[in-house]
Amino acid sequence: DTAVSQTPKYLVTQMGNDKSIKCEQNLGHDTMYWYKQDSKKFLKIMFSYNNKELIINETVPNRFSPKSPDKAHLNLHINSLELGDSAVYFCASSQSFRDRGTEAFFGQGTRLTVV
Amino acid sequence: GENVEQHPSTLSVQEGDSAVIKCTYSDSASNYFPWYKQELGKRPQLIIDIRSNVGEKKDQRIAVTLNKTAKHFSLHITETQPEDSAVYFCAASRNTGFQKLVFGTGTRLLVSP
Numbered sequence: 001d002t003a004v005s006q007t008p009k010y011l012v013t014q015m016g017n018d019k020s021i022k023c024e025q026n027l028g029h030d031t032m033y034w035y036k037q038d039s040k041k042f043l044k045i046m047f048s049y050n051n052k053e054l055i056i057n058e059t060v061p062n063r064f065s066p067k068s069p070d071k072a073h074l075n076l077h078i079n080s081l082e083l084g085d086s087a088v089y090f091c092a093s094s095q096s097f098r099d100r101g102t103e104a105f106f107g108q109g110t111r112l113t114v115v
Numbered sequence: 116g117e118n119v120e121q122h123p124s125t126l127s128v129q130e131g132d133s134a135v136i137k138c139t140y141s142d143s144a145s146n147y148f149p150w151y152k153q154e155l156g157k158r159p160q161l162i163i164d165i166r167s168n169v170g171e172k173k174d175q176r177i178a179v180t181l182n183k184t185a186k187h188f189s190l191h192i193t194e195t196q197p198e199d200s201a202v203y204f205c206a207a208s209r210n211t212g213f214q215k216l217v218f219g220t221g222t223r224l225l226v227s228p
Contacts, residue, residue: 031213041221047215050213102214104214104216
């Protein structure tokens with residue numbers, strides 16, 4: 001059983017389109033994240049939700065809008081796609097504790113190509 | 116904010132040799148330091164982590180050391196094998212319960228048979 005699963009795995013779309021990536025985790029974790037990995041393999045956090053509440057919102061264009069319908073799901077919607085949005089997007093989850101959160105488990109990634 | 120520097124960017128070793136990857140962090144409040152291995156086209160996977168109340172941790176051929184004063188931490192892989200070839204990322208986090216991981220730029224390790 002896949003712990004953190006993302007769909008789709010590959011996404012090719014034209015500039016200006018709107019697209020969504022979905023993420024689900026079955027680990028019972030209460031915190032989920034979106035990370036972006038660019039062409040140079042650099043991994044950078046974008047957003048994080050804890051129990052459906054946004055807790056981390058890095059400097060990301062407002063064309064990117066995360067949504068967490070429940071603590072097991074975190075979706076990422078991107079409006080007006082640009083060439084520079086091409087990257088691999090990773091979802092991750094962890095369990096929060098008072099001062100010792102667990103390791104972050106990553107999904108398999110969604111490779112987004114904007115043409 | 117936190118900044119994590121990682122060296123070297125590429126590392127080539129012969130099978131059986133040791134490999135060392137070093138990271139430096141800037142935020143003295145960081146207290147959690149995981150290492151992730153990413154094989155080509157795959158997800159990052161945790162291989163070892165260390166918290167700031169510990170100076171060293173080992174797991175079979177892998178060890179991590181932490182120097183809080185110098186804000187350095189290192190990954191040591193002994194007796195390297197070809198299947199160790201991958202990109203390795205260090206990260207730092209103020210683990211207040213949530214994992215806002217700040218990653219290093221990655222080290223591509225190539226182990227030649």
